Amino acid sequence: MLFKLSSIVATALAAASLASASAINLEQRQAPAAACTFVVNPSGTPDPSALLFSEWNFILGRNLADHVPPATIIRNGNSTVTGPDNAGLYTVEQTIAADALTTAEAITVVTGWVGETFDGPWSGVTWTVQSVTC
Secondary structure (H helix, E strand, O other), X not given: OHHHHHHHHHHHHHHHHHHHHHXXXXXXXXXXXXXXXXXXXXXXXXXXXXXXXXXXXXXXXXXXXXXXXXXXXXXXXXXXXEOOXXXXXXXXXXXXXXXXXXHHHHHHHHHOOOXXXXXXXXXXXXXXXXXXXX
């Protein structure tokens, strides 16, 4: 009886240790998010009822997902959108990360979007990326 009890305790401790080690390893593999600022130009006046932060969460997440394997977790933060400024430009601030990319790789992807256009699904405009800094 004592042998069975000690075997059960040892098995439970081993399982707990493995579960704890797995969680730590996963956290260690996740690169820190890159804080990025996008300056974007709309093709017209965005629909005033559109939630631009939500639109940019979608745009950035969807387009980052094109650069990673299927089912990769995208870990972008929430967008903050300000504008328009005197030149009609908007500024989008968001953290960017995906489990399959290092921070440097994520930065390379998003800084490569300068000059690209993205359709705004809720605002009714096409956005052109003027600059990206991370």
